[in-house]
Structure formats: C-alpha cells, structure tokens
Amino acid sequence: xxxxxxxxxxxxxxxxxxxxxxxxxxxxxxxxxxxxxxxxxxxxxxxxxxxxxxxxxxxxxxxxxxxxxxxxxxxxxxxxxxxxxxxxxxxxxxxxxxxxxxxxxxxxxxxxxxxxxxxxxxxxxxxxxxxxxxxxxxxxxxxxxxxxxxxxxxxxxxxxxxxxxxxxxxxxxxxxxxxxxxxxxxxxxxxxxxxxxxxxxxxxxxxxxxxxxxxxxxxxxxxxxxxxxxxxxxxxxxxxxxxxxxxxxxxxxxxxxxxxxxxxxxxxxxxxxxxxxxxxxxxxxxxxxxxxxxxxxxxxxxxxxxxxxxxxxxxxxxxx
Amino acid sequence: xxxxxxxxxxxxxxxxxxxxxxxxxxxxxxxxxxxxxxxxxxxxxxxxxxxxxxxxxxxxxxxxxxxxxxxxxxxxxxxxxxxxxxxxxxxxxxxxxxxxxxxxxxxxxxxxxxxxxxxxxxxxxxxxxxxxxxxxxxxxxxxxxxxxxxxxxxxxxxxxxxxxxxxxxxxxxxxxxxxxxxxxxxxxxxxxxxxxxxxxxxxxxxxxxxxxxxxxxxxxxxxxxxxxxxxxxxxxxxxxxxxxxxxxxxxxxxxxxxxxxxxxxxxxxxxxxxxxxxxxxxxxxxxxxxxxxxxxxxxxxxxxxxxxxxxxxxxxxxxx
Numbered sequence: 001x002x003x004x005x006x007x008x009x010x011x012x013x014x015x016x017x018x019x020x021x022x023x024x025x026x027x028x029x030x031x032x033x034x035x036x037x038x039x040x041x042x043x044x045x046x047x048x049x050x051x052x053x054x055x056x057x058x059x060x061x062x063x064x065x066x067x068x069x070x071x072x073x074x075x076x077x078x079x080x081x082x083x084x085x086x087x088x089x090x091x092x093x094x095x096x097x098x099x100x101x102x103x104x105x106x107x108x109x110x111x112x113x114x115x116x117x118x119x120x121x122x123x124x125x126x127x128x129x130x131x132x133x134x135x136x137x138x139x140x141x142x143x144x145x146x147x148x149x150x151x152x153x154x155x156x157x158x159x160x161x162x163x164x165x166x167x168x169x170x171x172x173x174x175x176x177x178x179x180x181x182x183x184x185x186x187x188x189x190x191x192x193x194x195x196x197x198x199x200x201x202x203x204x205x206x207x208x209x210x211x212x213x214x215x216x217x218x219x220x221x222x223x224x225x226x227x228x229x230x231x232x233x234x235x236x237x238x239x240x241x242x243x244x245x246x247x248x249x250x251x252x253x254x255x256x257x258x259x260x261x262x263x264x265x266x267x268x269x270x271x272x273x274x275x276x277x278x279x280x281x282x283x284x285x286x287x288x289x290x291x292x293x294x295x296x297x298x299x300x301x302x303x304x305x306x307x308x309x310x311x312x313x314x315x316x317x318x319x320x
Numbered sequence: 321x322x323x324x325x326x327x328x329x330x331x332x333x334x335x336x337x338x339x340x341x342x343x344x345x346x347x348x349x350x351x352x353x354x355x356x357x358x359x360x361x362x363x364x365x366x367x368x369x370x371x372x373x374x375x376x377x378x379x380x381x382x383x384x385x386x387x388x389x390x391x392x393x394x395x396x397x398x399x400x401x402x403x404x405x406x407x408x409x410x411x412x413x414x415x416x417x418x419x420x421x422x423x424x425x426x427x428x429x430x431x432x433x434x435x436x437x438x439x440x441x442x443x444x445x446x447x448x449x450x451x452x453x454x455x456x457x458x459x460x461x462x463x464x465x466x467x468x469x470x471x472x473x474x475x476x477x478x479x480x481x482x483x484x485x486x487x488x489x490x491x492x493x494x495x496x497x498x499x500x501x502x503x504x505x506x507x508x509x510x511x512x513x514x515x516x517x518x519x520x521x522x523x524x525x526x527x528x529x530x531x532x533x534x535x536x537x538x539x540x541x542x543x544x545x546x547x548x549x550x551x552x553x554x555x556x557x558x559x560x561x562x563x564x565x566x567x568x569x570x571x572x573x574x575x576x577x578x579x580x581x582x583x584x585x586x587x588x589x590x591x592x593x594x595x596x597x598x599x600x601x602x603x604x605x606x607x608x609x610x611x612x613x614x615x616x617x618x619x620x621x622x623x624x625x626x627x628x629x630x631x632x633x634x635x636x637x638x639x640x
Contacts, residue, residue: 072607081607130474144573146473151466153575154450155611158466163605164569167487176605249484253464253573255473285483285496287392287401291475 001061002317005050005104006310008111009033009070011085011138014042016049017303018057019310021317023122025303027053037087039097047101065105067312069114069305070094071139074156078108081157084175085138107312111135111305112159113150115262115297116143117315118308123298124260131256133297134247136265139175140183140190146254161250162187166242186243188218188264194235195221206231218264225271236271243272244279251288262297262304321381322637325370325424326630328431329353329390331405331458334362336369337623338377339630341637343442345623347373357407359417367421385425387632389434389625390414391459394476398428401477404495405458427632431455431625432479433470435582435617436463437635438628443618444580451576453617454567456585459495460503460510466574481570482507486562506563508538508584514555515541526551538584545591556591563592564599571608582617582624 001020008015010033017028029049036042054063072083078095080086095108109117116133119125125133129148135141140162144151151158162183163176171180172193184190195208195216206229208216224232247259265272277294284292299307321340328335330353337348349369356362374383392403398415400406415428429437436453439445445453449468455461460482464471471478482503483496491500492513504510515528515536526549528536544552567579585592597614604612619627 142573146466146471146478147469149467149469151471151574153466154577155575155608157607158573158575160572160575160605160607164572165565165603178605245485250573252480252484253478253570254471255475255478255480257474283485285480285498287477287480288475 112141328625432461560595
C-alpha cells in the first residue's frame with residue numbers, strides 16, 4: 001500500500017499522519033509545537049514521531065514522500081519566513097534540515113495553499129478550477145486556485161490576506177502590526193476581540209461580563225449565541241459583516257466558483273454562516289451575484305490539514 | 321506580412337489598429353463610441369473602419385485574426401456585461417455579432433486583461449510570470465497574471481478591482497454604486513473628485529477655486545502641481561496614499577513580481593508616482609518588502625490598448 005506522510009505545523013500543535021491515495025488518514029498523532037523552541041529538537045521530534053507512526057502501521061507499505069504545511073512557508077525556497085505564530089524567527093530552512101533527517105521526496109507549502117490542494121484532491125473543490133480556501137483559525141489564511149493551479153506568487157508567499165488593510169490605515173492591529181488588518185476581525189481570535197469590543201459599545205447583560213479575555217474560548221461564544229446572548233450575537237453579526245465584505249472584495253480579484261471555509265470560526269455553524277451569506281450577497285457586485293458558492297470544507301475536521309499536506313505529494317501521482 | 325487587427329472599445333473612443341508580430345502598430349484610427357448608441361450601427365462602423373484601414377495598407381498582408389479589449393468583456397461568453405461606461409446595457413453578444421460581419425479568428429477579453437497580455441508579449445512584463453497591470457483611466461482596472469497565465473475567473477470576470485470596498489461600506493460611490501469603491505479614489509476621475517474634496521477640507525488658495533468640475537482635466541491638475549498648487553499637491557498625495565494601500569493589499573493576494581501602471585493618471589508622472597512609492601513601501605508587509613517593482617507601461621501610450629488587443633491573437637503564434 002502506498003502512503004504519504006502529511007505534516008501540519010501549527011502555532012499550537014504539530015500534527016502528523018499517514019494518508020492513503022483516497023485522502024484517508026490511516027494513522028495520526030500530534031505534539032505541542034511550543035515545547036520545541038530549538039529548531040533541531042523540533043526536527044528530531046518530527047523524525048521520531050514519523051518513525052513511531054510507521055513502525056506501528058499494520059500493513060505492508062511504501063512511503064511515496066512527505067508533504068508539509070506551515071504558516072508563511074514558501075515552496076520556492078523551502079523556508080518558513082517570519083511566521084508570527086511560531087517561535088523560530090527569521091528565515092528557517094525547514095525543508096533542507098528535515099530532509100537531512102528523512103531522505104525521502106519532500107515538499108513544503110504555506111498551510112492555506114496546502115488546504116486548497118487538499119480540498120481540490122479530496123474535499124469540496126473536486127473538479128473546480130477556480131476557488132479560494134479560507135482558513136479561520138488563530139489567523140486568517142487563503143489558498144487561491146485559478147486556472148486549476150495554485151497561485152504561489154513570485155516568492156511563494158501569495159495569499160497572505162489576513163493582513164490586508166480593511167480600513168485605510170485605521171483600526172485593530174494584527175500580529176504583524178498591520179492596522180485594520182482583516183484577521184484582527186475575521187478569525188477565531190478576531191471573534192474574541194469583538195466580544196471585548198461589543199462589551200465596550202453596549203450595556204447588554206451577557207455571560208461574558210464575568211469572563212476574562214484569556215479565559216474565553218470559541219465554543220463558549222457559540223454556546224452563548226445559542227442561548228441568545230446579545231453580546232455573542234452582535235459579535236457574530238459584526239464578524240460576518242466584515243468577512244462578507246472581504247469575500248466580496250476577493251471575488252473581484254479572481255472570481256472564484258466557490259469559497260471553501262474551514263477552521264475554528266466555521267465550527268460556530270449557522271451563527272457565523274447565516275449572517276455571512278446575507279452580508280456577502282449584499283456586498284457582492286451585481287456581475288457576480290448568485291454565481292459564487294460559500295461551502296464548508298469537505299475534509300474531516302481533525303485530519304483536514306494532514307490530508308492537505310499529503311496532497312502536496314499525492315497530486316503528482318494524480319497527474320500521471 | 322502577417323498582421324492582427326487590434327480593437328480597443330472604450331467609454332470615450334474606440335481605437336482600431338493593425339499590429340505586426342513585434343507589437344508595432346502599423347496603421348491606426350479611432351472614432352467616438354458614444355456616436356453609435358445602436359449596437360448594430362456600432363458593429364457596422366467597426367467593420368467599415370477595418371476595411372478602410374486594410375485597404376490603405378501599403379504592403380502585402382495576411383490577417384491572422386482580430387483581438388478585442390472592452391470593459392467587462394468575458395472571454396468565456398464573448399459578451400460585454402453591464403459595463404458602466406458604455407451605452408449598451410445588459411449582456412451584449414459582441415463577439416458573435418461582430419464575427420457575422422468579419423468571419424476571421426476573433427477573441428475578446430476585458431480591457432485590463434488585454435493590457436496585461438500586451439505587456440507580457442510586447443512591454444514591461446516580458447519574461448515575467450507573476451505581475452499585475454493596473455489601468456488608471458476613467459475607472460480602475462486590473463489584469464492579473466499568475467504562473468504565467470491570465471486569471472480570468474470562473475465566469476471570465478476576474479480583476480474588477482475598481483469596485484472593491486476600501487472603507488468597510490462607507491465613503492465615495494463608484495459608477496456601480498459601491499460605497500468606498502477603489503476607483504472612486506484611484507483613477508483619473510477619482511483624482512478630479514479629490515480636487516473637489518480638498519477644496520472642501522482646506523482653505524488654501526488654488527487655481528481650482530475658479531474651475532468647475534466639468535471643466536477640469538487631468539493635464540491641468542498635473543500642471544498645477546508643477547507650479548506648487550497646494551490643492552493639487554494634496555490631491556495627488558491623498559490619491560497615492562489610497563493607491564499605495566490598495567497595491568499593498570493586492571500584493572498579499574498573488575504576490576506579483578511587479579505592478580505595471582498605465583492610463584491617464586500615470587501621465588501625471590512624479591506627482592503621483594513619488595508619493596505612491598513612499599506609501600506603497602510603507603503599507604507593504606515586511607515579508608514582501610523590496611521585492612515588488614512599480615513599473616510604467618512598456619508600450620507606446622497611444623497604441624498600448626490596440627497592441628494589447630492584438631496580443632490576444634499573437635499569443636497563440638508565440639506559443640507555437
């Protein structure tokens with residue numbers, strides 16, 4: 001059986017799995033990224049984890065290669081460059097250093113592009129040639145496919161839409177210190193910040209009046225919305241409005257057939273998606289109206305990022 | 321000698337020329353688009369003009385085909401759809417109807433995409449695979465090339481960036497009634513509107529205090545800036561600031577190697593380009609800094625749009 005190692009390096013967790021040709025993740029595990037502040041320790045931990053996973057694999061297998069998704073990773077240079085959610089600063093030659101430890105075919109790409117490949121091979125974008133995957137976790141990422149090809153950009157860093165400025169130089173600051181940057185509003189973190197903002201703007205009673213920022217989790221905001229908490233509902237509406245505007249703007253860029261949404265914020269379901277659809281249609285130019293779909297990821301949530309990373313290798317076998 | 325007919329349909333003029341393989345426009349002429357409010361009359365006028373140009377052509381020639389650039393034109397449907405600067409409303413089957421009159425190979429595409437092809441074959445983008453052409457005339461258009469291919473979008477209407485909203489639903493209205501739309505600020509028309517705005521905001525003496533909006537022309541704003549007119553200088557600075565922010569945002573989308581600027585606003589030279597460079601570098605994310613060029617069109621101004629339209633046909637011969 002042919003398998004591909006998929007690795008998703010995130011700010012919180014590094015997830016590793018073994019993925020078959022249908023995009024099924026057969027074995028998987030994870031460890032906490034921040035426990036390995038030294039890059040060499042981190043790479044050793046990856047190698048040990050892969051060895052561990054493969055040694056437990058019950059069937060005969062052949063490893064075709066290893067695909068890696070990571071924030072700010074460039075496929076063109078094989079490096080991770082100034083990722084705001086990772087501890088290693090500057091330009092990290094991750095591909096080269098990992099290949100020294102694991103001499104198999106290996107590719108790296110930024111996490112949102114990897115998610116787009118995963119949706120194209122295994123998920124909601126099967127058969128599409130023009131679509132955008134939006135990842136809504138700690139930050140806001142985008143993987144853009146046009147003409148059936150990923151757009152990587154001149155330096156391999158296309159799609160960093162979380163830091164585009166939505167307010168002509170005013171507004172909230174992102175992790176990269178961009179004022180008015182999109183991900184300061186539209187992301188799991190952005191939603192938390194908006195819970196704070198709505199408490200500043202309104203006097204409604206709310207369960208959040210007794211919860212500090214650091215104790216606040218996305219699931220709780222969804223639960224509060226389900227109970228009609230006015231601060232939660234206002235926060236979702238506000239987030240959806242800015243996101244609807246952003247997706248309408250992005251439509252004017254590459255005119256995708258669909259946006260495919262994944263990540264923590266999407267788990268809030270109708271509380272974010274219903275107002276999002278309303279605002280998106282309101283802001284969309286007439287020439288695009290009713291022609292752009294909003295879809296949820298077609299990959300199983302917990303292994304989507306691993307499957308996407310594996311798609312980096314599997315796509316070469318699909319094309320043959 | 322092989323030649324291609326290039327046609328640029330604009331809100332003001334329709335330009336027609338005969339273009340050789342090196343992108344030189346050998347013969348050219350134009351007529352006023354608005355004098356032909358009836359579509360059939362307009363198409364007859366195009367055919368007559370092409371016949372007239374070719375009958376005068378001094379050498380033996382072979383017409384390879386006809387390329388057409390027009391606002392809101394879709395290469396996928398061959399139509400022009402709801403172009404705000406043209407008189408014909410709804411969806412116009414221009415390609416089909418013109419081909420009835422001129423049975424030669426024919427292609428149509430939106431004017432900014434056509435400009436991008438022209439720059440790639442004959443102009444400033446020779447050899448580039450990732451770049452964006454920005455046209456700054458009556459409106460704001462963009463032709464986006466990534467991975468060496470034009471991005472046309474699912475319905476052939478990608479790149480309509482003039483109507484993206486820069487201000488979260490507030491601000492000036494565009495021709496498509498988008499509040500805060502980019503081209504309401506950044507275009508030849510946007511600059512005129514900013515001359516009005518600066519007169520509302522400041523009390524400086526200025527030659528524009530005695531010129532009405534309808535009598536205002538771009539060349540005059542440039543001339544005023546050269547004389548140090550404070551309203552003109554403030555208007556250029558303001559325009560450049562919003563444009564710098566927009567181009568920085570666009571960089572996060574496809575990470576182009578260069579932006580190539582053309583159209584009326586660019587003719588203001590250093591008055592727009594110097595502050596533009598300053599603001600663009602200020603707004604650009606660190607990961608992109610010093611890696612994105614701002615270039616002017618490499619095509620002769622008066623025939624650039626004709627050469628671009630002809631590139632629609634010439635590109636097929638280049639690829640062979």
